[in-house]
């Protein structure tokens with residue numbers, strides 16, 4: 040329960056607050072009259088955001104041309120060890136034992152099915168890291184086709 044003295048004190052505080060509120064409203068009305076209306080520009084940015092299509096596929100080549108993507112993936116991710124043409128003689132191969140597979144070695148490659156190659160690439164083998172999670176299943180399938188293609192030449 041409040042005493043009458045505290046009531047009168049709170050009433051005068053209320054009056055002071057009210058007068059400063061009046062001053063504030065007058066000031067805002069004045070500012071608004073000057074054309075300071077930042078809120079009118081707010082809806083504008085949301086329009087282009089809503090219209091923006093989903094981010095581009097990070098590997099658009101993969102969808103458009105799997106063979107071209109495989110060639111590019113091989114050059115950037117595999118050639119270090121397997122060599123640009125898949126002879127197993129990339130710059131990093133010197134330090135490796137067993138050596139990276141030479142895809143032109145028909146006797147070795149004939150003993151491996153496409154499924155074997157997909158498995159090794161996906162899970163990794165020996166010094167080779169696993170590529171599952173880095174490359175998609177379809178990218179790995181396209182890489183196996185690329186490797187088979189490389190193996191047709193000596």
Ligand code: HEC
Nearest residue numbers: 116117120137138139140155156159160164165166167182
């Ligand atoms: C760090 C070096 C390195 C990189 C990079 C690398 N490989 Fe290998 N790869 C190897 C080595 C070493 C072997 C042989 C492993 C063994 O026989 O123990 C191998 C083996 C293979 C084999 C034969 C698998 C089998 O079952 O015998 C395939 C296929 C292959 N790599 C594909 C790839 C592809 C495709 C890439 C790129 C996405 C790649 N490698 C990147 C080192 C590498």
